Amino acid sequence: MSGDVCIVGIGIHPFGRTDGVSGLDQGVFAVRQALADAGVEWSDVQFAYGGSDAAGNPDTMVERLGLTGVQFINVRNGCAAGGSALFSAQMAIKSGEFELGLAVGFDKHPRGAFNALPSEYNLPDWYGDAGYMVTTQFFANKITRYMHEHGISRTTLGRVAEKAFRNAVHADHAWRREPVALEEILEGAMVSDPYSKYMFCSPAEGGVALILASEKKARELGRPMIRLKAAAMRTRPPKSFEVFAPSIDIGGGTATATQIASADAFRMAGIGPEDIKVAQLQDTECGAEIMHMAENGFCKNGEQEAWLAEGRTEIGGALPVNTDGGCLACGEPIGASGLRQVYENVVQLRGDGGGRQVPGDPKTAYSHVYGAPGVSAVTILER
Amino acid sequence: MSAALVRDGTGAMMRDIAEGLFTAENPPRLIGGRDKESGRIVFPCPPGDRFEPFPLSRTGKLWSYTIQRFRPKSPPYAGPEAFRPWAVGYVELPGEVIVESRLANVEFEDIRIGMDLELTLVPLNPEAADSVLVHAFQPAGASA
Numbered sequence: 001m002s003g004d005v006c007i008v009g010i011g012i013h014p015f016g017r018t019d020g021v022s023g024l025d026q027g028v029f030a031v032r033q034a035l036a037d038a039g040v041e042w043s044d045v046q047f048a049y050g051g052s053d054a055a056g057n058p059d060t061m062v063e064r065l066g067l068t069g070v071q072f073i074n075v076r077n078g079c080a081a082g083g084s085a086l087f088s089a090q091m092a093i094k095s096g097e098f099e100l101g102l103a104v105g106f107d108k109h110p111r112g113a114f115n116a117l118p119s120e121y122n123l124p125d126w127y128g129d130a131g132y133m134v135t136t137q138f139f140a141n142k143i144t145r146y147m148h149e150h151g152i153s154r155t156t157l158g159r160v161a162e163k164a165f166r167n168a169v170h171a172d173h174a175w176r177r178e179p180v181a182l183e184e185i186l187e188g189a190m191v192s193d194p195y196s197k198y199m200f201c202s203p204a205e206g207g208v209a210l211i212l213a214s215e216k217k218a219r220e221l222g223r224p225m226i227r228l229k230a231a232a233m234r235t236r237p238p239k240s241f242e243v244f245a246p247s248i249d250i251g252g253g254t255a256t257a258t259q260i261a262s263a264d265a266f267r268m269a270g271i272g273p274e275d276i277k278v279a280q281l282q283d284t285e286c287g288a289e290i291m292h293m294a295e296n297g298f299c300k301n302g303e304q305e306a307w308l309a310e311g312r313t314e315i316g317g318a319l320p321v322n323t324d325g326g327c328l329a330c331g332e333p334i335g336a337s338g339l340r341q342v343y344e345n346v347v348q349l350r351g352d353g354g355g356r357q358v359p360g361d362p363k364t365a366y367s368h369v370y371g372a373p374g375v376s377a378v379t380i381l382e383r
Numbered sequence: 384m385s386a387a388l389v390r391d392g393t394g395a396m397m398r399d400i401a402e403g404l405f406t407a408e409n410p411p412r413l414i415g416g417r418d419k420e421s422g423r424i425v426f427p428c429p430p431g432d433r434f435e436p437f438p439l440s441r442t443g444k445l446w447s448y449t450i451q452r453f454r455p456k457s458p459p460y461a462g463p464e465a466f467r468p469w470a471v472g473y474v475e476l477p478g479e480v481i482v483e484s485r486l487a488n489v490e491f492e493d494i495r496i497g498m499d500l501e502l503t504l505v506p507l508n509p510e511a512a513d514s515v516l517v518h519a520f521q522p523a524g525a526s527a
Contacts, residue, residue, distance in 0.1 A: 115456045124427065126401035128459025130507060130517045131451065132483060137471055140449030141483075145473075148447070148496045193450040193491075247415070247426035248473065248481045 003215025004227040005090040007381070009038025010346045013106070015206035015330040016175030023055025023333070026207035027106030028064045030336075034102070034209035039221055045211070046098045047071040049088045051081030051105040053334035058104060079282070079371020080233065081105060082208065082338030087233045087377060089212050099217040106207035107333030121244050121373065135372075136200060136285075138243040140192035143287030145241075145253060147194070150302035152290060154194050158185040159308040160286035161198045161328055167315060168325025170355030173340070175204055175331045199286040204331025208339035210346075224350050229380045230268035234261040236374025243372045257376035258295040258368060265366075265378040266297065273297040276380070277362035278348050279319060280341035282370040283326040293321065296368055296378070320358045323348060338369035342379055349383040390504065390516060397506060400515040403428060406438050411504060413439040413518060415480060424480040440476040442523060445498045448472030450491055463508040474500055474520045487519035499523040 011033025013026035021029075027050070035042060042065045050058025050072065059072035077084040082105035089103040116135070118128040127133060146152060162182045168174035180198055188196035218225055234257045236242060241253035266272055273296065281296060283289035290304045298319055299307055307313055313321035324330060324344045327337060345365035348358050365381045390397055390409075404427055405411040416428030417437035428436045454466035470486035472494075486494060487505050501523045506514035 112456070115458075117459050124401060125459070126404065126517075129461035129515075130400060130485075131455045131460045131462055131469075132471070133459050134451065134455045137449055137451055141447045141471075141473060144449055145447035145496070190450070190452050192452060246483050247424075249423070250475060250479070250481060252481060 004229065005093045006213050006215055006218035007210050007226045007228060007342070007346050008213045008218050008221050008223045009034040009040065009211030010343050011035070011037060011209040012173045012340065012343050013207040014173045015204055015333065015336070015340065018205055023052060023106045023108030023205060023207070024058075024061055025064070026108070026205060027052070027058065027104050027209070028061050030106065030207040030209035031061065031065060031102065031104055034211045038211040038223060040100065040211065042066045043068050044100055045070055045102050046100050047089070047092055048102040048104060049073050049075055049085040051075040051077065051085040051335040052107055053078070053081060055106055055108040055335065058106070061104075077371070078373070078375055079284070079332070079334055080338060080369050080375040080377045081335045082340075083369045083377025083379070084233055086210065086339060086342060086379065087231045090228050090231050093212055093214050099214045101212050102209060103212060103339060104207070104209040105335040105337070105339045107335040108205040109203035109333065111203070116244070123244060123246070127244070127246055132246070133244060135243055136192040136195070138245070139200070139285045139287065140195050142241055142253065143285070143291070144194060146287065146291055152302070152305055154186065155182070156290065156305050156308045157194060157199055157286040158182050160283065160289045161185045163314060164283065164322060164325045164328035167323055167356055168329030170353075171324035171329070173206070174325045174329045176325070176329045195285055195287075201284050201327035201332045204333050206330070206333040206336045206340065208336045208343050210339060210342060224383065226346050226349055227382045229382045230265040231377070231379045232261045232264040232268065233375070233377040234264065240374050242374040256295050257374045258292060258370055258378075261376040261378045262296040262368065265380050269380040269382070271364065271380070275364055276319065276366045277360070277364050278323060278345065278358045279321050279366040279368070280323070280326065280344055281321055281368045283322055283328050284332060286328070288370070289321065289326065292368055292370065296366070315356055315358055323353065323356050323358060334371075338367070338377060341367035341369065342381070345381050349381060397514055397516045399504075400507065400517050403436070405504065405518065410441065410502065412441050413482060413502060415439045426480055426482045439479055439482065442499065442501045443474040443476040443520070445494065445496050445500055446473040446475040446481050447496060448486060448494055461507065463510060465510065470494060485517060485519040486521070488521040488525045501525070
């Protein structure tokens with residue numbers, strides 16, 4: 001195939017809690033919106049990749065959308081499910097085999113922390129019995145070490161959450177859309193030190209769909225040309241520090257799947273971090289956004305302290321980060337979360353962000369998801 | 384590995400939470416696994432032929448920590464219904480590996496990265512005479 005893969009249609013079912021609507025139906029809602037946005041019919045869609053962690057097999061949505069016989073492949077890849085669906089979809093078009101396809105993700109999780117079992121992670125039962133199968137424990141341990149090594153203050157963690165809720169006020173699809181004062185964030189009930197309840201995202205519900213097309217097909221459709229310049233998905237290298245780790249190598253935590261995926265994406269796109277005008281970075285908790293700013297190459301370890309204090313990641317700043325409030329304000333429906341980031345980037349590149357629009361007519365946008373046990377997916381979009 | 388050892392705890396007889404985790408010595412050590420080819424050390428010792436049991440250092444330094452402030456979901460958590468927050472972190476055993484562990488016999492506000500720690504075993508349910516024992520690290524010399 002010559003030319004770039006383009007995103008020609010986007011759809012989203014609002015994130016949060018929607019009682020009485022299944023995760024699958026939230027996905028279907030998003031697909032119909034994306035089809036209408038692209039100006040195509042379901043029967044035009046040649047293939048689909050769908051991601052869901054807890055809300056059933058995505059391919060069963062053909063029952064709702066129409067039994068066109070379309071090729072539909074399910075993707076299950078932890079928090080990177082959506083990113084992996086998108087990665088696979090763009091490969092299908094790049095291969096020259098297809099011209100128009102769908103990447104969709106949706107989920108619907110029970111309330112409260114994720115309920116992981118040791119056997120799902122190849123771990124012995126005692127590890128769960130003793131109280132270690134708790135994702136929030138891991139996140140807190142990881143950021144405590146990072147703060148110690150790189151001089152990040154708890155106030156900086158609080159600023160990340162403050163920004164998320166403030167940005168979400170202007171995002172129709174976000175869940176928590178009320179601003180929360182920094183003091184309230186810092187003094188909120190502690191979940192796992194140093195994190196208060198405002199500093200973690202919650203499992204949630206939602207659906208996102210993207211229609212992808214070859215460059216030729218995109219021109220025919222006449223939609224704004226949003227080019228997928230890079231999509232990279234990587235697993236962890238040695239010396240990473242991942243969730244549910246009874247032990248880690250000495251020197252651990254210094255290498256991550258994100259670093260590799262990010263470097264690959266920038267190489268594919270032929271640009272560098274300094275060229276990016278808006279970024280959506282995985283922020284399952286405040287520290288994740290902090291660490292991912294450095295892991296994706298936007299700043300050095302420790303510089304986040306000044307970046308947040310100076311407002312450089314605000315919507316009007318040098319590099320706006322998580323313009324729709326990210327996972328902190330949208331919650332995390334695992335299958336949909338990574339695609340929400342790309343949805344938000346398309347909105348920004350089209351200039352449709354309304355009260356959260358990044359000024360200056362941004363032409364480049366970056367998205368990054370990270371999940372257990374050390375998977376990361378990055379995309380770079382250009383208009 | 385031998386069957387789960389019954390240890391003479393604080394007057395009560397308590398079993399290890401699982402077999403093959405702690406040595407039978409008193410005081411005990413964690414049993415890690417050493418990759419026969421690369422020499423890499425992990426905890427616990429994985430099943431299979433690739434790793435051989437490797438008793439780990441009894442002492443180390445705190446690498447990171449947090450406080451578990453809510454009762455984890457059951458399953459899988461098998462601790463008591465009554466919940467009191469506990470400290471949990473990672474301890475670097477010099478030249479070996481960094482192990483995840485509860486922290487015991489230390490006030491939360493006194494916990495510092497880099498502090499010297501030593502291994503102990505504590506009951507998962509402090510109120511039960513027949514509790515299982517889990518590993519924890521405490522400030523060096525705390526039990527002296």
